[in-house]
Amino acid sequence: MKILLVEDESSLREIIxxxxxxxxxxxxxxxxxxTALNKCDDYTYDCILLDITLPDxxxxxxxxxxxxxxxxxxxxxxxxxxxxxxxxxxxxxxxxDYLPKPFHMAELSARIRSVIRRGHPEGGRxxxxxxxxxxxxxxxxxxxxxxxxxxxxxxxxxxYFISRPGHVVDKETLAEAVxxxxxxxxxxxxxxxxxxxxxxxxxREAGASPEIRSVYGFGYKMVDEKTE
Ligand code: CA
Numbered sequence: 001m002k003i004l005l006v007e008d009e010s011s012l013r014e015i016i017x018x019x020x021x022x023x024x025x026x027x028x029x030x031x032x033x034x035t036a037l038n039k040c041d042d043y044t045y046d047c048i049l050l051d052i053t054l055p056d057x058x059x060x061x062x063x064x065x066x067x068x069x070x071x072x073x074x075x076x077x078x079x080x081x082x083x084x085x086x087x088x089x090x091x092x093x094x095x096x097d098y099l100p101k102p103f104h105m106a107e108l109s110a111r112i113r114s115v116i117r118r119g120h121p122e123g124g125r126x127x128x129x130x131x132x133x134x135x136x137x138x139x140x141x142x143x144x145x146x147x148x149x150x151x152x153x154x155x156x157x158x159x160y161f162i163s164r165p166g167h168v169v170d171k172e173t174l175a176e177a178v179x180x181x182x183x184x185x186x187x188x189x190x191x192x193x194x195x196x197x198x199x200x201x202x203x204r205e206a207g208a209s210p211e212i213r214s215v216y217g218f219g220y221k222m223v224d225e226k227t228e
Pocket of ligand 1: 007008051052053054
């Protein structure tokens with residue numbers, strides 16, 4: 001699950017980023033309106049945490065833009081301006097929730113889980129390819145119904161591929177999606193290579209029918225032999 005945190009106050013931004021990263025979210029940050037706007041146009045996020053008062057614009061304008069351009073993704077407004085007008089306007093513009101500052105991190109995480117789950121009322125969305133299933137809300141992976149143990153980044157990589165069966169994904173895109181933009185590119189490629197190797201071995205040993213293949217010179221793609 002990928003989150004965009006739009007917050008201009010650096011200490012708060014860092015606290016939230018750390019907390020959510022610890023909860024296995026991929027967190028990207030924007031400290032101003034312009035950066036947030038560019039990121040929203042270039043990437044998709046499962047949830048956006050949106051501050052209203054930004055140095056170069058109003059967060060509500062970003063929300064307006066997102067809804068006008070039909071972008072998916074949940075939005076939680078985090079604002080120090082606990083005004084009824086802002087709250088009403090935010091919800092009218094299609095925000096999923098509104099959390100006034102200051103708040104406890106536990107409360108923020110609960111709200112995030114809740115808005116993400118709201119999109120999937122059964123609370124048990126399943127991504128399936130061949131005999132392999134991944135349950136995003138539970139961070140769980142099964143092969144023929146039997147759970148398999150993956151490390152965090154192996155899981156994140158698998159999540160990315162099982163959401164895009166048959167699509168060729170290049171290393172840069174994968175690194176960006178799984179590690180976010182907080183890490184040096186050259187480190188990323190080493191990590192991608194190492195984690196990919198372990199993930200493939202675990203899938204093979206568990207008897208998974210889909211596999212992640214190398215596409216020489218481009219990257220990787222996930223295919224299921226039986227459905228190909
Ligand atoms: Ca602010």
